[in-house]
Amino acid sequence: MIKTTLDRRQLIKALAATGLLSQLGSFSTFAAAPKRLYVDGLCFLPDELSDLADSKIDAYLCDISDIEAIKQSDGTTNYKRTYNACMKSIDKALTRVKQNPDKLILGESAADITRAHHTGKTAVFFQIQGADCVEESIGSGLNQVDEFFDKGLRALQLTHHYGNLFSGGALDNAPSSDGVNQGLNKPLTSAGKALIEKLNQKQILIDVSHSSPQSALDTAKLSNAPIVQSHGAVRAIVNHARCSPDEVIKAISDTGGLFGVFMMSFWLTNDKVPTTEHYMAHLKHVAKVGGIDAVAIANDYPLRGQKNLLKLNNDNSEGVKQYLDWWHSLRAKNVLGYEIEPVHVVIPELNHIQRMERIDTALADTGFSSSDRDKIMGGNWQRVLKAVLS
Structure with missing residues (x-):
């Protein structure tokens, strides 16, 4: 470009x-x-609402879910967004939005992005990272989806890391025929197919972040609306189970959807020192595979940045220690990519409240045109949300 x-x-x-x-x-x-226009693919309601204006983000997918830690049979821990936990958390988030109309807009349609942009407010589109919150049987008509929609839910991730009733997970693992543990690329289930139909009917955005590649491909084929991977990275650059192969990026793009590249640096590069150039490499690769209309920005940390790393003045050598027990538990299962020891968590210059402006500037320095930057920094999100939401 x-x-x-x-x-x-x-x-x-x-x-x-x-x-x-x-x-x-x-x-x-x-x-x-x-x-x-600045739109982010995944963030959270901040502790300090002044962070909204300081970030200069007009709108974002806002994870409002809550979790329960579930020990799995293999000894690893999965964090499930259960129905009860998420009903409580969405009520709490909705109350906070309603109590702060001078700063927050509940995102229900793409028009709310424009309204936020022109008023200096921030539109938040409620998202839950994992369909575990839908606990009822398929025969019930998936009415819990209706309940969440009525409370403002506008985006639903199929799963988080591991498979569930609906979808295979990126970190699923099972023994192969020769007894060696390797990632198992599980497809979308029959329940998952019913959920896709329900989400299309309700005009809720489908997010395949954390899904297995096959489940993401199945979803792209079945959905009659654009789908997204709100936050992720490119497997062609970092060969890791949490990173997506090119065929997934292309399939998402072919639905009219987009792929958001996030801030977790151990999935952006295996180099010892992560830089903004590593982040740009993922954006350029998504553009190459899926086209410029598929490229988007995501965070997956709080608006200010990863909290522990900020306390450590972005000392990655210290900050990475909080992830090592989890990382080693997956290495023991021989999950793809965990054989490489992580040495960093964030790109220091992007672990900052004004990271969107810094990314915008880096895009210009990298050679992206102004019109391309309009799309990457927010226009693509606005287009997809307009296509999907009622």
């Missing part, structure tokens, strides 16, 4: 070089450039 248009800073520099700037007046006489 070649930058085909000058941004405002480049225009000012060019005018200054020709001497025209002094004739036209100072920088302040130029009309202020409109703010680019």
Whole structure:
């Protein structure tokens, strides 16, 4: 991708070089450039609502779920978003949004993004990371989906890490015929197919983050609306079970959906020092495989950044220690990618409240045009949400 248009800073520099700037007046006489739309693929309601304005994000998918820690038979821990936990958490989130109308808008349609952008507020589209919250039988008509929708849910992830009633998980594992443990690429289940139909009918966005590749491919084939991977990374760059193969990226794009690249640096590079250039590499790869309309930004940390790393002044060597027990438990199962010891958690310059502006600038420096940046930084999310939501 070649930058085909000058941004405002480049225009000012060019005018200054020709001497025209002094004739036209100072920088302040130029009309202020409109703010680019910023939409994030996954974040949370912040402890301090002032973070909303400081982040300059207009809208984001907001994980409002709560979890129960479930010990699995193999000794690893899965964190399930149960019905009771998520009903309580969505009520709590909805109350907070309603109590702060000067700062927050409950995202129910793409028009709420525009409204937030023009009023200086932030639109939050409620999302749950895992359909474990739908606990009823298929014969019931999946009425719990209706309950969550009525409380504001607009995006549902099929599973989280491990498989469930509906979908295979990215970290599912089972012995192969020769007795060696390896990742098992589980397909979408019959219950999962019914859930896809229900979510399409309710006009709820389907998120295949954390799904197995086969379940994601099955979902892309079945859905009659665009699907997304709200937050993830590219397996062609980091060969890890939590990263997505090109065929998944392409299938999501073919639905009219998008792929959000997140901030978890141990899934962005195996190099010892993670940089913004590593993040740009994933965005460029998604654009190459799925087209520019498939590229989006995600976080998967709080608005300010990963809390423990911020306390440690982004010292990755110390911060990574909190992940090692979990990492080693999956290495023992020979899950793809866990054989490589992680040495970092964040890209320091992006573990920051103003990371969206920093990403925007990095995109320009990398050679993305202004129109491409409009899409990547928020336009693609706005388009997909307009296509899916009522």
